[in-house]
Amino acid sequence: MALYGPSTATASVTANTNLVTIAGMDLTIITPGMTINFGARDRKTGDAWIIGAVTPNSTNGGTLTTAGSIPTGYANAPFVIDTTGYLGTDASYAAATSLSLLQTLATLFGPATNLYSGARQIVLDKLASTALGRIAFAIAGRNWGDLAHREYSYTPTGGSLTTTQTLALRAFPDGSTPIDALLVDLSSGTVDFRQNEITIASAATVDLSSAPAGRVTISGAAGILSFGAGKNLTRLLRFTGAATLTHNATSLVLLTAANIVTAPGDTALATSDAAGNWTVRDYQRANGRPLIAPTMISGNSGPTDLPAGTTRYFTHALVGFSQSQVYTPAGRRIRFSNLRVVGPQAPGSGQSWKFTLQKLFSDTALTCTISGTGSNQATDATNSVIFEPNDRWSLRADMSAGAASLSSVLFSMDVEVLS
The missing domain is CATH 2.40.30 (Elongation Factor Tu (Ef-tu); domain 3)
Incomplete structure (x- = not known):
């Protein structure tokens, strides 16, 4: 009894x-x-x-x-x-109890079981809303945890006491006090969970899947080419050194499509897809400055005439017959965009002036054309071009054979420093 x-x-x-x-x-x-x-x-x-x-x-x-x-x-x-x-002995009693438990589970989950038309269920029914229903996973001498269905009360800062029913995956790091590692609010169907933070040293490959943590501190200044092959992951990153993240259009996509040099205190949010390719979704400088600070350059081709039916090259106050006469070095890794040009008048009916940004001796995608009699200005707000520090640039002007005489062309471009 x-x-x-x-x-x-x-x-x-x-x-x-x-x-x-x-x-x-x-x-x-x-x-x-x-x-x-x-x-x-x-x-x-x-x-x-x-x-x-x-x-x-x-x-x-x-x-x-x-x-x-x-x-x-x-x-x-x-x-x-x-x-x-x-x-009997303590060990033999434990063995008998474990055998009984295994027999019960085998009966419940075995292939011959036919509960609720084939469903296998363990129901931890609670007679009172304040009761605790749980499954504990405990091994003597080790950290353990449980899955608990319980009433949960909380008071948000500035709010009022709220009580709800929750399902929690809990850990017991000290062996007695539970910590909610994952908390499901059963009244709203939402989830709150804890994220650990670990430190990984910078290297060519920083495998963000190598440790079970949603927050990762990356230390050191070694260049980073990859975040590893972890699939369908989200990681909040914090940097403590000046490491260079190298942009890769497939496996490590950066916001600027260009390399990023980190600084202590910088943070980033990175996600990987089902193939293990990573994308940096957000990047925040510790000093509050934007990742790219756009500026603008502007100029005037000067009084030198750009005759109809010819091609000329120019930068600010300088016009030449070839690119080599007027080229200006980029000096840093930069991106040009938003080319805008304004002429003294319209080129005339059926005529045009075409302006193209040159990179060394080649045309780029950044170009715009003023044509007809309706306007004396044009803008390319779609294309952009990246220049390395040793690249040189100029503007190419192509005047149609019957276009009006052209001089003192006003121009401007947005410039973003990438390094």
Whole structure:
């Protein structure tokens, strides 16, 4: 038979110890060899622990010492004591209990089971909303955790007390106090979870999947060509050194389509796709400055005439017959965009002036044309061109054969410094 204590009787024990304090129950009839189950009065739950010694405190409680250490801590918990003495060893009792549990699970989940038209279910029903339903994963001497369905109350800063039902995956780093690693709010169907932070040294390949953490600190200044082959991941990055992220249009896509030199305190958000290719979705400088600070250059071709039916090259106040006469070095890695040109008047009916940014001795995609009699200006707001520090640029002007005389051409371009 089983002995059920009074409805007010409780048991308390510290995790990984074997001393159990009983309150509200006469222990004078309890003897070594009986077993105790924690957590309920109307059923046996979990493993039973062999009672090794009993010390009553009159007829209203006392202490029990179990044969083995109890990994789970309980505070004023309900319990059941089985008065059938067990004469075997602690290890053999545990083996018998485990075998019984395995047989139950095999029956439930085995191929011959036909529950609810084939569904395999374990139902942890709760009679009260404040009760705790859980599955614990515990091994003595190791960190352990549980999956718990419980009532959860919280008060947001400046808000009011809110109570909801939650399903939580919890960890017990200190062996007794649970921490919600993942918390599902069952009233809204939303999830809150904790993210660990680890440090990885910069290298050609910084494998962001090599550690189970959503936040990664990257230390050092070694160049980074890859974030590894981890698939479908999201990582919040923080840099502590001046490392260079190298843009790759497939495997490491950067916001600027250009390399980024990190600085201590910079942060970034990176994600990978199903193929393990990474994209940096956001990048924030620690000093608050934008990743690229656009500026503008502008100029005037000067009074030199650009005759109809000819091709000329010019920069500010300088016109030549060839690119080599007027080329200007980029000086840094930069991107030109938004080419704008304004002539003194329109080129005339059926005529045109075409302006193209030259890179060394070749045309680029950045170009615009003024034509007809309707306007004396044009803009290319679509294309952009990247120049390396040693590249040189100029503007090429192509005047149609019957175009109006052209001089003092105003021009401007946006310039973004990429290095």
